Amino acid sequence: MIIAIDGPAASGKGTLAKRIADLWGLPCLDTGLLYRAVARDVAARGFRLDDAWAALAAARSLDPAELADPDLRTPQAGDAASIVARIPQVRAALLAYQRGFAAQPGGAVLDGRDIGTVVCPGADAKIYVTARSEVRAKRRFLEYMARSEPVTYEAILADILRRDERDASRDSAPMRPAPDADLLDTSDLDIEAAFDAAVGLIKRKIGQ
Ligand code: C5P
Numbered sequence: 001m002i003i004a005i006d007g008p009a010a011s012g013k014g015t016l017a018k019r020i021a022d023l024w025g026l027p028c029l030d031t032g033l034l035y036r037a038v039a040r041d042v043a044a045r046g047f048r049l050d051d052a053w054a055a056l057a058a059a060r061s062l063d064p065a066e067l068a069d070p071d072l073r074t075p076q077a078g079d080a081a082s083i084v085a086r087i088p089q090v091r092a093a094l095l096a097y098q099r100g101f102a103a104q105p106g107g108a109v110l111d112g113r114d115i116g117t118v119v120c121p122g123a124d125a126k127i128y129v130t131a132r133s134e135v136r137a138k139r140r141f142l143e144y145m146a147r148s149e150p151v152t153y154e155a156i157l158a159d160i161l162r163r164d165e166r167d168a169s170r171d172s173a174p175m176r177p178a179p180d181a182d183l184l185d186t187s188d189l190d191i192e193a194a195f196d197a198a199v200g201l202i203k204r205k206i207g208q
Pocket of ligand 1: 036
């Protein structure tokens with residue numbers, strides 16, 4: 001069973017994806033980490049993030065075993081990721097790995113921006129997770145505070161809005177719900193309620 005979880009920055013899709021994967025005993029891939037790692041490698045080699053040649057080289061040489069780096073989780077890494085993510089060659093280079101991950105025996109859960117539309121258009125269940133931008137910024141702010149990251153709520157909100165705009169307006173695989181995705185607005189739900197709602201949607205889709 002392949003489950004696609006998409007949605008904008010800080011919508012809670014990553015947390016939901018992990019919990020859904022645990023429930024069904026499936027492997028889970030946070031595809032945002034791939035773009036974050038490509039951006040990190042481009043910058044580390046001294047190139048501009050919009051340098052298509054350098055970004056493609058970084059995508060081709062990416063070792064997905066090295067995605068655990070905590071530096072990939074910072075707001076700066078997310079912003080940088082959305083710049084390399086606009087480059088079609090980078091997206092194409094990361095596609096095979098994502099599809100291979102999804103094709104594991106038994107299936108997988110993948111979360112990102114284009115899983116339901118491009119990476120796994122034939123997924124058994126697709127959920128597009130949203131929440132009001134102020135709610136997303138507040139959740140992310142509390143998360144960073146807990147990790148003692150020096151950020152302000154205003155800076156996080158600005159980052160989220162900038163990233164949403166970049167991700168939704170790019171030509172290549174823009175962020176959008178697949179026509180057959182179920183929409184889940186978690187603005188007024190806590191994580192337990194959001195999880196229950198997501199599980200209900202998936203069970204209905206797969207006929208359980
Ligand atoms: O999900 P996360 O916030 O880690 O993603 C970082 C950035 O990577 C996104 O803002 C987006 O530009 C890009 N991304 C993407 N397609 C995906 C996953 C992430 O373009 N499937």
